[in-house]
Structure formats: structure tokens, C-alpha cells
Amino acid sequence: MTWVQKTLFSEEPEPSCLLPLDQYDVIAVGYSGGKDSLASLLDLLDRGVPPSKIELHHHDIDGQGEALMDWPCTRAYVKATAEALGIPVVFSWREGGFVREMLRDRTATAPVVYERGGETVTLPTKRETPGTRLKFPQVSADLNVRWCSAYLKIDVMARVLANDPAYQGKKILVVTGERRQESSARARYAESEPHRTNTRSRTVHQWRNVIDWSEEQVWDEIRRWNVRPHPSYSLGWGRTSCLACIFGDADQWASVKSIAPERFQRIAGLERDFRSTIRKGQTVEEIAAKGREFVSDKPSEPRALAMSPDAFTREHFFLKPGEVWTVPAGAYKRCGGPS
Numbered sequence: 001m002t003w004v005q006k007t008l009f010s011e012e013p014e015p016s017c018l019l020p021l022d023q024y025d026v027i028a029v030g031y032s033g034g035k036d037s038l039a040s041l042l043d044l045l046d047r048g049v050p051p052s053k054i055e056l057h058h059h060d061i062d063g064q065g066e067a068l069m070d071w072p073c074t075r076a077y078v079k080a081t082a083e084a085l086g087i088p089v090v091f092s093w094r095e096g097g098f099v100r101e102m103l104r105d106r107t108a109t110a111p112v113v114y115e116r117g118g119e120t121v122t123l124p125t126k127r128e129t130p131g132t133r134l135k136f137p138q139v140s141a142d143l144n145v146r147w148c149s150a151y152l153k154i155d156v157m158a159r160v161l162a163n164d165p166a167y168q169g170k171k172i173l174v175v176t177g178e179r180r181q182e183s184s185a186r187a188r189y190a191e192s193e194p195h196r197t198n199t200r201s202r203t204v205h206q207w208r209n210v211i212d213w214s215e216e217q218v219w220d221e222i223r224r225w226n227v228r229p230h231p232s233y234s235l236g237w238g239r240t241s242c243l244a245c246i247f248g249d250a251d252q253w254a255s256v257k258s259i260a261p262e263r264f265q266r267i268a269g270l271e272r273d274f275r276s277t278i279r280k281g282q283t284v285e286e287i288a289a290k291g292r293e294f295v296s297d298k299p300s301e302p303r304a305l306a307m308s309p310d311a312f313t314r315e316h317f318f319l320k321p322g323e324v325w326t327v328p329a330g331a332y333k334r335c336g337g338p339s
């Protein structure tokens with residue numbers, strides 16, 4: 001079946017603002033490297049969408065600044081995905097990333113930078129409203145206080161779509177991998193809606209194509225494609241994207257402390273400096289002390305892949321002949337968040 005024959009209108013019973021898939025000029029997949037965005041990408045390929053119509057959009061949380069939150073391997077994993085599937089990738093970030101945004105002290109948010117096909121473009125901050133954070137994002141469904149998702153992902157992608165001349169006058173479908181099963185807030189997300197960058201001169205729709213998938217369906221999709229998931233899952237993380245995600249539970253913080261002790265100490269020190277903790281009323285030290293780390297009994301290979309910025313290559317993306325796909329240790333595990 002071709003992608004022209006299998007369209008959204010034939011697939012989706014609920015009212016939708018979406019066009020048939022083949023009418024979009026670009027399908028921009030928000031790709032963290034985590035299992036849900038991977039399943040969402042593979043589902044598009046299953047539907048027959050040609051890789052040449054797809055772009056991966058990955059947002060570097062640490063923004064080429066101090067490495068604090070991202071897994072060291074994530075950029076390499078995203079690059080490997082793009083190369084293995086023959087899909088271009090746009091990397092984007094807020095200059096200085098998580099740490100610069102967190103350390104804002106009567107300053108404006110930093111410019112957005114993106115990289116496409118070897119070219120780097122900087123989008124200066126338009127509204128120079130000075131602001132002060134000096135605290136971590138708070139564990140909350142409210143994106144005003146959980147600012148990492150809004151400032152380091154959602155706004156970054158919106159600025160790229162709104163400013164890059166490649167999108168002007170085009171029809172764009174933004175595809176993201178949120179699932180209703182993940183949280184009560186996500187249970188209320190619409191499956192499709194006009195994207196915030198939709199204008200009269202630029203059609204931009206958003207589609208959450210795996211919104212009603214179970215986690216079992218997600219892993220089954222990845223298994224069927226014989227794809228090696230992000231190495232963090234083999235180390236026992238239930239969710240990716242950040243190694244030190246603010247939503248981490250006690251076992252996860254104990255595991256961050258075990259696998260990345262310098263980062264853990266830096267986060268604990270910042271909590272003390274700010275006199276403000278990530279989780280209300282408890283420091284990361286106190287949370288980690290209540291948990292049991294789950295990484296030290298895991299094989300050395302995923303650890304080496306996870307903690308290197310360049311070890312994961314396109315050759316690792318699909319399992320090699322003779323390798324058997326197994327459900328990773330982190331599958332079906334509650335690791336905290338999102339709200």
C-alpha cells in the first residue's frame with residue numbers, strides 16, 4: 001500500500017484538522033531519541049511516508065553549553081537514526097542550554113540556534129524581557145514552572161518553523177510522540193490540532209500519531225523494525241530524554257548518582273546555592289538516599305554507548321544478523337513523570 005492510498009482521513013475516525021498525509025510538503029518529527037518518538041517515526045514509515053518527506057527535529061537540552069542534563073550519547077543516537085533511515089535531521093537548541101536558562105539573573109532568554117545540513121543559523125531573542133530564574137524547573141504539569149519543556153523544546157522548534165525560509169508558504173505536519181497512557185495531563189491532549197506556528201501563509205498542523213498506543217505497542221513497533229533503542233533503556237531507565245530528568249524517582253536519582261557522580265554533585269550543589277529544590281521539600285541527595293541504583297549490574301556495552309558522545313553510530317541502529325531483540329531492562333517501568 002502506498003502512502004497516497006493510506007491517508008489520515010481513511011485511518012482516523014475522530015474529527016481532525018489534518019490533511020491527507022501526501023498533501024504535506026514536510027513532515028517534521030519531534031525526535032528526542034526516546035521510545036515514543038521513535039515509534040511515532042516508525043509508524044509514519046509503516047504508513048508509506050517516504051523518508052525524503054520527513055525531517056527529524058531534535059532539541060539539544062544542554063544547548064552545547066555545560067553538560068548537565070542530556071545523555072552524552074543522545075545526539076549520536078539521533079544522528080545514527082537519521083543516517084540509518086535516510087532522513088535529514090535538524091538539530092536545534094537554546095544557546096547555552098539548560099544551565100544558561102537556569103542561571104538567568106535579570107537577563108533575557110538566549111537566542112535559538114539550529115543546524116541544518118552543515119549550516120548553523122542563530123535566531124536572536126526578539127523580546128529582550130529581562131527575567132530571573134536561579135532555580136531548577138519544578139516538578140509540575142504547569143509549563144510556566146516546568147520551564148525546561150517550554151523553553152528548551154517547544155519554543156525552540158516553533159522559532160525554527162516560524163523563521164526558516166524553507167517553511168514559508170508550505171504545508172507542514174509536526175508529528176510528536178506523546179501518549180495518553182503516560183499521564184492524566186497527556187490523557188487530555190488532542191490527537192491533532194493547528195500548531196502554534198500555523199498562519200495564513202504557512203499551514204502547520206500537529207499530529208500525535210501514537211497518542212492512544214500502549215507501551216506494549218511502542219516496544220512491539222521497535223522490535224518489529226529490529227531497532228536498538230536508546231542505550232538508556234538497557235541501563236534501566238524507563239523514560240528518555242534527559243539522564244537527570246527532573247521527574248526522576250528515588251531509584252533513578254540513585255542511579256544518576258552512580259553513573260554520573262559529578263553531574264549529580266553539581267545538581268545537588270546548585271540546589272543548595274539556589275535554596276530551592278527540584279522536588280518540593282526534598283533535595284536530590286535525600287531522594288537518592290531513599291532509592292536503590294539499578295545501573296551497576298547492567299552490561300558494560302550499553303553503558304559505554306550511553307556515556308560516549310560518539311560511540312553510537314548508524315551501524316548500531318539496526319540489530320546485526322544473529323542478534324536477538326530483547327525487551328530492555330527499563331521497559332514498563334515507572335521512573336517518574338511526566339505530569
Ligand code: SF4
Pocket residue numbers: 061069137148149152240241242244245246247
Ligand atoms: S526530560 Fe525531564 S528534565 Fe529533560 S527537558 Fe524533559 S522534563 Fe525537562
